[in-house]
């Protein structure tokens with residue numbers, strides 16, 4: 034019988050985990066709180082954006098779901114950072130939210146090897162140091178060979194609007210309190226984080242006259258390659274967004290009501306995302322700024338709901354209505370639903386290895402917001418890694434590990450398991466030291482080898498990726514010679530031009546990667562190495578290393594607070610060990 038992978042949750046991480054485990058060849062059972070919220074997008078109506086677009090392309094390169102789903106449901110698309118170099122240009126699609134959820138739900142429920150169960154998991158079941166499944170709140174137990182936890186903002190979730198506190202994972206859904214307690218009892222360090230969402234507005238009550246219009250690009254960008262044999266989903270009608278601004282009146286109103294914000298009254302203790310602050314936070318932290326952007330983004334074709342991107346808030350509903358009315362174009366806007374903040378538990382991801390597996394409990398994997406990230410794309414990227422590895426470990430096959438030089442997914446996972454996150458982690462291009470080589474245009478060729486080895490893509494797809502890379506190479510050669518074929522495909526031109534622009538940098542980076550990670554640069558470290566007993570390390574550095582238990586010397590070097598001297602000591606030990614292992618002896622201390 035093929036092994037069974039149990040995925041807890043059907044958000045963006047859960048979907049990718051389930052599809053990836055099934056692609057590797059496992060049977061999959063997904064258990065999720067509510068069947069009607071599969072693939073929900075509870076916050077912004079968009080997929081992609083700066084660095085997040087790179088993650089979506091990489092998920093697609095690993096055979097994942099998100100890129101194609103976003104293409105099928107897109108109602109507005111742009112490439113961001115057009116004025117900057119191609120390496121940091123990112124695709125951002127706005128999706129019809131209802132269609133996206135319906136599309137995800139239909140795909141999951143129709144998948145051959147995936148069963149979907151409605152219910153809330155209360156605890157993880159263990160036999161010794163290994164998980165054997167999970168128990169639901171109603172007492173049912175589901176046996177599994179591996180378990181992937183993707184519970185998003187639901188662990189101990191509390192929703193806040195003004196001084197109103199409601200237990201919940203997101204609006205209308207119960208929190209997962211039992212499971213949160215279970216993880217604490219199993220020894221996982223939990224941290225309290227928070228994130229928030231703005232009110233939703235009735236588009237019919239917005240006065241768009243005088244606001245700057247931002248149309249979709251023509252043609253809008255897509256995440257998938259146009260030469261995929263599965264035809265691109267037909268393009269939906271495209272809608273425009275509009276730009277407006279807050280002003281000193283808005284800011285004065287917020288400042289006057291700060292004590293009614295649960296973030297400032299002390300009611301919320303969790304840390305919010307520094308790079309995606311609420312409007313209260315912006316007014317306090319950037320007091321010198323007299324205006325902030327607000328993008329008005331339609332949430333779908335069959336709804337009048339508009340998402341005012343930029344004014345996430347947990348102020349009381351009456352203050353939200355008044356603050357919205359201070360903004361040009363929104364003077365008479367009706368709130369369909371007030372904004373709110375959600376406070377929840379996340380695990381310290383330093384308890385995981387690069388497969389996103391627990392270091393202490395075998396066959397237990399984690400992905401998504403529960404690991405301390407925010408964002409649909411970050412969740413999806415982790416979902417592929419955790420889901421594929423859960424299946425690969427159940428088959429006793431080699432793991433899927435993306436390195437920092439191979440992809441943003443590698444950067445994301447390495448940052449999480451090495452540094453943890455004490456605020457919701459969001460991807461940026463600046464986090465990737467090899468960002469010149471990690472472009473959207475080459476995500477397919479960067480990852481196809483790993484994807485194929487893991488069983489995530491088949492032979493035909495690998496061949497297509499190689500053929501496409503060869504075509505882009507030919508095109509680059511022609512462009513260098515000053516000829517440009519009239520019928521050249523736009524996506525290949527973009528790729529060939531980027532390759533030409535960066536060829537000098539790329540060569541230097543390749544040298545650097547070899548220097549840092551070549552045969553002698555990066556050395557493996559055993560997971561049970563006792564750093565406190567390693568001669569030459571300060572107690573502080575030893576403690577930091579012991580907390581993370583890095584798997585390689587390069588990971589050890591990236592742990593915050595590990596000094597160059599400590600890294601040199603660990604490296605020297607690893608080098609000695611590598612030599613002794615070759616000589617047949619393990620000189621562990």
Ligand SMILES: Cc1cc2nc3c(=O)[nH]c(=O)nc-3n(C[C@H](O)[C@H](O)[C@H](O)COP(=O)(O)OP(=O)(O)OC[C@H]3O[C@@H](n4cnc5c(N)ncnc54)[C@H](O)[C@@H]3O)c2cc1C
Pocket residue numbers: 041042043044045046047064065066067070071072073074075076077152153154155183184185186187188202203204208209212228229230309345373374375400401402403406407408409412
């Ligand atoms: C109010 C709010 C505001 C947000 N604001 C932002 C933002 O500004 N920017 C941003 O980038 N991201 C934001 N997000 C986060 C974004 O929604 C998530 O990052 C993303 O959806 C996480 O995906 P996930 O798969 O990890 O979890 P989710 O999409 O939350 O999915 C979790 C899934 O787990 C299921 N589940 C939970 N517990 C159990 C259990 N015990 N048993 C069975 N099933 C369970 C749920 O039913 C759900 O299907 C916000 C989210 C919320 C709720």
